[in-house]
Amino acid sequence: MKTVPLKAFPRSLVQRGAVKKLRASGRVPATIYGRQAKPQNLEVIYDDIAGLLKHSVSENLLVDLTVENDVRAKRLALVQEIQHHPLSAKVIHLDLHEVAENEKITISVPVETTGEAAGVKVGGGSLTHVLLKLKVRSLPKDLPEQITVDVTALEIGKSIHLGDIAAPSGVEILGDKHLTVVSVAAPRAEEEVAATTTAAAGDVEMTKEKKEDGTEGAAPAAKDAKAPAGDKKADAKTPTADAKKK
16 A cells, blocks of 8 residues: 655644534544554644545555654554534544554555456345455555455355455455355246235235225124113113003
């Protein structure tokens, strides 16, 4: 991974209101961590970091960091995390991790595919990305921006596993070698789709029929239940023949 220059400035504003004003002025708050020094609050110019991200294939950036008035001319740092505004997607905070040139570091890089899978081109299948990122470890200079996987020969029902991917020189791909990274699924047959649709429609009709049966059956039951009470009342008020004779 190539290094890119980034200039930063010491930051004394840490409270929420002050940081909000800082962003409004075109600066982005940042924090740098590392083994060689204590964590330090910094700020960078928004246009600088936005420009670097625009020309990068991922948010993994290795920077030659220059901090104004710092005793060290430059620091090698990895952009560890970038926070974005949930609505505007603008960068609102940076976490930087200071590293050494001879220190191996671990990061997650995106997986990209190249070529058109045979199972998609010929068989009409669909390509599925099971893993979108892979964890890798290497020296800073060997860090890849992404891992590219050739899927041209991938047929229906076949997969590319973690152990099938050749790592770039100096890079170690971490994780279970049996994990599926990319696969090609068979297309759903028209008969299967039609059967699923028919079954769903049948379930709706059955539900509707049960509902209607339940509504119609409730009224007669209520009517019959009142009948015995009415008969008893009538019997109580109607005198018997023996009573009339008396």
